Amino acid sequence: MQRSERQKVIIRAVDSGRRTIDELAELTGVSPISIRRDLAELAEQGAVQRIRGGAAPVVSRGSEYPFGLRTSEDTEVKRTLARHAASLIQPGDAVLIDNGTTALAVARELAGLGITALALSLHAAAALAAKPGNEVVVPGGTVGHDDLSFTDAGAADAVRAMRFDIAIIGACAADPDTGLTVATWGDAQVKKAALASSRHVVLVATADKFGRTAAHRFGTLDDVDTIITTSDAPPALVHDARAAGIELVLLDPAQAS
Structure with a gap:
């Protein structure tokens, strides 16, 4: 799974509720280290909210996916x-x-x-x-x-x-x-x-x-x-x-x- 596609999977998963790093790693088939990197990037873009041990949905992103x-x-x-x-x-x-x-x-x-x-x-x-x-x-x-x-x-x-x-x-x-x-x-x-x-x-x-x-x-x-x-x-x-x-x-x- 390419990084851009993986990050879209993460956004969709988090939109429905809080997800742990381990849950997202299992969902995407990559390591927890890669998930942490993805979450840091997506949080900076405003696509997800970082929480301890995982991510939560943001209140409003305004568009389906970040511009990048x-x-x-x-x-x-x-x-x-x-x-x-x-x-x-x-x-x-x-x-x-x-x-x-x-x-x-x-x-x-x-x-x-x-x-x-x-x-x-x-x-x-x-x-x-x-x-x-x-x-x-x-x-x-x-x-x-x-x-x-x-x-x-x-x-x-x-x-x-x-x-x-x-x-x-x-x-x-x-x-x-x-x-x-x-x-x-x-x-x-x-x-x-x-x-x-x-x-x-x-x-x-x-x-x-x-x-x-x-x-x-x-x-x-x-x-x-x-x-x-x-x-x-x-x-x-x-x-x-x-x-x-x-x-x-x-x-x-x-x-x-």
Whole structure:
């Protein structure tokens, strides 16, 4: 079991109640020393609470997994999705780049293109500014400690003050019946403002997001013009997107291997 996968197993186990180091070692098949190292790292990221002899759930993490773990998931698939999304953007466009790891992959593809970009995380801003050519704007306000995102009321106001040719949007979850949802209220308000301020909205997401729901809804599939995902997306998504007239781009996940 890879370290990132093991740490996700630990988070899921601890979410249901306190777990001892020995219990987690037995669950993951690694030594107690490795578990202690994992718990120290996860506690620093705010994913679990260290207690004597084990770990306990935190009151609220705000997102399913820490940003560092999410960046290690499906990296090649996200890069494939990002390349297609970036191909829709032309020099001179005004572009909104959402927070999240998939949007970050798109930001990396757009470095130096010659666009005006509002980045909803410091990670995306740094990627967009990695090469000369782009005008990169950040909304200001407080920065999330884990994913370095902007999700407060000031960020929503900054989004409303601009108009975008295209918005690259992510979501914690995008179940066709529930709609587009995220883990925190503030993030939902910023994304809702992005939908209203953009001429063309592109949802870029791995296929697993379309079988999930989160607490705060910011839109529906009808608010999206283009969905870029992989061909193993749920049939319900394919049906509903096509029925709504949404441009659906299904990429072969094997191409990312």
